[in-house]
Amino acid sequence: MQLETTINGNKIVLDFAGGEFLAETLRRYGYLSVKEGCDTGSCGLCTVWLDGAPVLSCTTLTARMEDHEITTIEALNVEAEEFAQFLVAEGAEQCGFCAPGFTMTVLAMRRELKHPTVESINHYLAGNLCRCSGYKGQMRAIVKYMGVE
Ligand code: FES
Ligand code: FES
Numbered sequence: 168m169q170l171e172t173t174i175n176g177n178k179i180v181l182d183f184a185g186g187e188f189l190a191e192t193l194r195r196y197g198y199l200s201v202k203e204g205c206d207t208g209s210c211g212l213c214t215v216w217l218d219g220a221p222v223l224s225c226t227t228l229t230a231r232m233e234d235h236e237i238t239t240i241e242a243l244n245v246e247a248e249e250f251a252q253f254l255v256a257e258g259a260e261q262c263g264f265c266a267p268g269f270t271m272t273v274l275a276m277r278r279e280l281k282h283p284t285v286e287s288i289n290h291y292l293a294g295n296l297c298r299c300s301g302y303k304g305q306m307r308a309i310v311k312y313m314g315v316e
Contacts, residue, residue, distance in 0.1 A: 170233040175242035190224035200267040211295030214268035253312040259304030283313040
């Protein structure tokens with residue numbers, strides 16, 4: 168099957184198999200920042216943006232991507248680097264496997280939440296799991312990054 172869509176600002180014609188999910192398609196096209204963990208919509212590792220909002224690419228059918236705007240972390244290097252510095256400052260950098268999906272969610276959250284609180288941040292991030300930690304260092308970094316008083 169084929170369709171035209173936009174990835175990181177570039178129009179592209181995608182070839183894909185019927186029933187293929189977006190995570191697999193993106194990786195096949197070289198967007199290797201997109202990780203797959205659970206493949207069941209439970210861990211958030213595969214998060215990308217669809218028309219500016221975070222989605223789980225392991226459960227999003229590629230066939231639904233006609234004329235949409237897909238964004239991966241490859242297009243958000245500057246913002247991702249800025250957030251990474253907050254993680255480092257709190258000693259929260261670990262194996263990094265969850266980082267691309269987690270960062271895509273954090274960057275979307277920063278755009279969306281106008282008056283963030285610890286509670287609203289926790290709620291927003293509930294779908295992004297990290298197998299390395301208890302989230303304490305990450306939360307310290309996120310709270311500072313989001314400018315929560
Ligand atoms: S790999 Fe998509 S949510 Fe886990
Ligand atoms: S930093 Fe290792 S899985 Fe999150």
